Amino acid sequence: MKKPTSGKSLYHYSLVVSILVGLTFISASHVTGQDLDVPYVPTPNNVVERMLDLTDVKSSDYVIDLGSGDGRIVIAAAKRGANGHGIDLDPERIAEARENARREGVDDQIMFMEEDIFDTDFSEASVITMYLLPSVNKKLRPELINKLQPGTQVVSHSFDMGSWKADKKVVVKNNGRSHDIYYWVIPAQTEGTWTWSYNGNNYNMTVNQRFQEISVKLTDGSDTFFDIHKAELKGKRLTVRASSGDQNYIFSGRVEGDKVYGMMQHHNGQEKSFSKWSATKD
Numbered sequence: 001m002k003k004p005t006s007g008k009s010l011y012h013y014s015l016v017v018s019i020l021v022g023l024t025f026i027s028a029s030h031v032t033g034q035d036l037d038v039p040y041v042p043t044p045n046n047v048v049e050r051m052l053d054l055t056d057v058k059s060s061d062y063v064i065d066l067g068s069g070d071g072r073i074v075i076a077a078a079k080r081g082a083n084g085h086g087i088d089l090d091p092e093r094i095a096e097a098r099e100n101a102r103r104e105g106v107d108d109q110i111m112f113m114e115e116d117i118f119d120t121d122f123s124e125a126s127v128i129t130m131y132l133l134p135s136v137n138k139k140l141r142p143e144l145i146n147k148l149q150p151g152t153q154v155v156s157h158s159f160d161m162g163s164w165k166a167d168k169k170v171v172v173k174n175n176g177r178s179h180d181i182y183y184w185v186i187p188a189q190t191e192g193t194w195t196w197s198y199n200g201n202n203y204n205m206t207v208n209q210r211f212q213e214i215s216v217k218l219t220d221g222s223d224t225f226f227d228i229h230k231a232e233l234k235g236k237r238l239t240v241r242a243s244s245g246d247q248n249y250i251f252s253g254r255v256e257g258d259k260v261y262g263m264m265q266h267h268n269g270q271e272k273s274f275s276k277w278s279a280t281k282d
């Protein structure tokens with residue numbers, strides 16, 4: 001910009017700068033309804049308690065509420081001994097939540113951060129709570145599945161996650177109104193081919209996965225496929241029940257990255273044997 005020379009142009013220059021500074025200040029400090037992805041509506045307290053019951057929140061948990069409003073969910077979690085934080089874009093809500101936490105005597109366990117839920121790292125949570133909107137849940141879905149640790153619990157008031165089916169759903173009444181609560185556990189990534197050896201055979205298990213639902217094909221190196229009676233993934237826990245002729249097997253283990261560690265039961269007629277089981281994903 002050309003440097004102002006005369007008194008009049010200096011006046012205009014200062015005016016323009018003041019307006020620009022003013023506009024910057026307004027846009028930085030004032031959040032309007034349009035900036036928010038979801039308007040503020042608090043979750044009734046009995047619904048909050050049920051959400052925390054479902055996730056069995058305890059002192060070892062770190063709870064993050066996405067769009068934390070007046071802070072009630074994180075405050076209620078802190079009263080159960082948990083630590084955590086709330087994230088909200090609206091500075092008024094953040095100030096209110098901080099004041100509520102202080103008044104309830106839990107401000108040393110929790111904090112409230114003025115941030116956008118789409119621009120924040122919530123990977124440290126062991127429990128995620130939310131009361132947003134269907135479109136916002138859907139947009140958050142890949143973030144939740146890809147960034148949270150397998151086994152992290154997610155609970156949503158009112159809204160589901162589209163084609164990611166809930167592991168549980170409960171309905172809570174409040175003042176004659178029904179409130180749906182949806183619950184998920186972040187599944188481990190098991191898609192691919194897992195191999196291991198047992199009794200001189202090389203086992204090969206191919207897993208297809210969509211969210212927490214899996215289908216499995218299992219062979220022992222021959223052309224014969226086992227019959228699969230159950231294939232289940234709950235967080236990190238993978239369980240497969242299979243048989244080949246009169247041989248029955250239960251594989252159950254904890255998925256840690258590209259390894260699974262656990263136990264295998266082998267039923268051969270009346271004989272049962274148990275052995276350690278570990279498999280590696282290619």
Ligand SMILES: C[S@@+](CC[C@H](N)C(=O)[O-])C[C@H]1O[C@@H](n2cnc3c(N)ncnc32)[C@H](O)[C@@H]1O
Pocket residue numbers: 035036037038039040041042043065066067068069070071072073087088089090093115116117118130131132157
């Ligand atoms: C329906 S209220 C839920 C409040 C609280 N979780 C509860 O259940 O009582 C949604 C909250 O999300 C906040 N919000 C909306 N869009 C947001 C965004 N992009 N990032 C962070 N917070 C947001 C709003 O300010 C509001 O407080």
